Structures are given as C-alpha cells and as structure tokens.
Amino acid sequence: MRKLMIPLMIIILVILDQLSKFWVVEHIHQGAVQKFLPPIFSLTYVRNYGAAFSILQNQQWFFTLMTILVIGVAVRYLWKHLSGSFWLVGALTLIIAGGVGNFIDRLRLGYVVDMVHLDFMDFAIFNLADSCLSVGVLLLIIAFWREEQHGSHY
Numbered sequence: 001m002r003k004l005m006i007p008l009m010i011i012i013l014v015i016l017d018q019l020s021k022f023w024v025v026e027h028i029h030q031g032a033v034q035k036f037l038p039p040i041f042s043l044t045y046v047r048n049y050g051a052a053f054s055i056l057q058n059q060q061w062f063f064t065l066m067t068i069l070v071i072g073v074a075v076r077y078l079w080k081h082l083s084g085s086f087w088l089v090g091a092l093t094l095i096i097a098g099g100v101g102n103f104i105d106r107l108r109l110g111y112v113v114d115m116v117h118l119d120f121m122d123f124a125i126f127n128l129a130d131s132c133l134s135v136g137v138l139l140l141i142i143a144f145w146r147e148e149q150h151g152s153h154y
Helices: 002-027 060-080 086-109 128-150
Strands: 033-037 041-048 112-118
Touching: 002 041, 002 086, 002 112, 002 128, 060 086, 086 112, 086 128, 112 128
Parallel strands: none
Antiparallel strands: 033 041, 041 112
C-alpha cells in the first residue's frame, strides 16, 4: 500500500504547489500584497532567482545540479527504506515533493514563484514547496534522532 501512496502524495503536493503558483501569477501583480488570512498571512507574488531567503541569486546551474542530486539521493533512500518509520518516509516524501515543485519553476521560468507572506512576523516570502522542504528536513532530523535514541535502523 505504501508503494502506491507515496508517489500519489508526491504528485498531489507538486500539483497543489504548481496550482497555487499559477493562481498567484494570474491574479496578483508582482510585488503586490493581497490580504488572505489576516493577521496570519497575505499573498505577495515574488520571483525568487535564488535559494532560501533569496541567497545565491542567479545561480541556476548550481540549483539545478543540487536539486537533481538531492532528489536523486532522497528517491534512492526512500526506495531502500519504504518500510521505514513514518517519520523517515514522510520526511523523504515531503523533501522530494518540495524539490520537484521548485525544480519545475526553475526549469520552466528560470526562477521560483514565492507568495506566502507571514503578517505576524518579518520572515522570507515562501511557497508550498518550500514548506514541504522545511517540514521534510525537520521530520528527517526527528527520524534520525529517534533512530539514535531507539537504536533502530531503517
């Protein structure tokens, strides 16, 4: 069952990411802010030519190489450990989905569409793929921590 659910979850997350980006590009002018769920977050269409927090601007060759490498390693590790813990499988699923979502933007547009602007704090504008990557990395840390604590191996 897991072998079917994992690819389906990745596909669903990538589709949701791409649909949200498409909607923002079609309905919000670049740089404009549209209140969405005040005081939690607004939508702001931003083109990100860099990585997280807009670092390494205009280094598309580097992002292409790193994305292929990270997704490749994550897919291989996931395939080898499909029967692993929820934490590990969930982490890798989110990392793959987030990587693919932003990779599609980089290949198609040459930049990543970001749109989620937190109203309650000064934070970088991000997207669903970024959220998947961040939560995935957090779950991966938990998975490795649990493995170390319980002595189990994937």
